[in-house]
Amino acid sequence: MSDRIIAACDGAAKGNPGPAAWAWVIADVHGHPERWEAGPLGRATNNVGELTALQRLLEAVAPGTAVQVRMDSQYAMKAVTQWLPAWKRNGWKTAAGKPVANRELVESIDALLTDRDVEFRYVPAHREDGDHLNAIADQAASDAAVSQEPAGTALGHASMPVPAPARSTPARSTSARRPSGAASAKGATATKSATAGRAGVTIKAKFPGTCPCGKQYAAGEKISKLGSRWGHPDCGGAGSDAG
Numbered sequence: 001m002s003d004r005i006i007a008a009c010d011g012a013a014k015g016n017p018g019p020a021a022w023a024w025v026i027a028d029v030h031g032h033p034e035r036w037e038a039g040p041l042g043r044a045t046n047n048v049g050e051l052t053a054l055q056r057l058l059e060a061v062a063p064g065t066a067v068q069v070r071m072d073s074q075y076a077m078k079a080v081t082q083w084l085p086a087w088k089r090n091g092w093k094t095a096a097g098k099p100v101a102n103r104e105l106v107e108s109i110d111a112l113l114t115d116r117d118v119e120f121r122y123v124p125a126h127r128e129d130g131d132h133l134n135a136i137a138d139q140a141a142s143d144a145a146v147s148q149e150p151a152g153t154a155l156g157h158a159s160m161p162v163p164a165p166a167r168s169t170p171a172r173s174t175s176a177r178r179p180s181g182a183a184s185a186k187g188a189t190a191t192k193s194a195t196a197g198r199a200g201v202t203i204k205a206k207f208p209g210t211c212p213c214g215k216q217y218a219a220g221e222k223i224s225k226l227g228s229r230w231g232h233p234d235c236g237g238a239g240s241d242a243g
Helices: 046-060 074-089 103-113 132-147 180-196
Strands: 005-013 018-027 033-044 067-071 118-122 202-204 222-226 229-231
Touching: 005 046, 005 132, 018 046, 018 132, 033 046, 033 132, 046 067, 046 074, 046 103, 046 132, 067 132, 074 103, 074 118
Parallel strands: 005 067, 067 118
Antiparallel strands: 005 018, 018 033, 202 222, 222 229
16 A cells, blocks of 8 residues: 555635635545645735645645645646746746746745655546545635635644535546636636525535534535534534634
8 A cells, every 4th residue: 555645735816816825635645634724825816826735735744755746726737747847948938938927936846846756646626526635625725715814733723624515517528628827717616615605505515524513514414504614504603603
């Protein structure tokens, strides 16, 4: 069995640019999430959120630890795995001769990747059959973009963010490229959250989680939006904004 831990990271911006944030979640070798963190970025773009999420994740993983990083941003992943060598050769200019955007973040990530065993894996976003860790990171980043407050395990938030249910989407090839700048896919996050988060909406939980009251609920159990989190419908608004 591989001893490579699994992690996911994501960024969010409510508008592009707009209130933005980053988030990551780290799991064990079996994919069970263990800790997470999210932080605000003020006004920024989706791409800044995505790159910052990767930077903060790499800073949180010990250098000698083999890790698989799951991302739904082809821009951020390709920036540090495919385009970076050419940018360096061209004096940090793109093929079109323009300065590389977000250069400081890219350089920081490049340094963090040096002599590390990191495997990148692209996962489609906002899919009912999508990656669970990516969904957690997406929700954490979205919540932090709205609240502009840091959150995470180290800050006492023991329970993982609960992803809002994704809309059903037609089957499509996972090799299809994401729209330029990631604006289209990330815009779907705001639409999804606004729809699923209306007061009074009750859905079946796709994943197990913890209600703001402190008690757990199982996958398939009915839950409702309670403030910024999901939990038992009978709990109403009590403690809904905690954590």
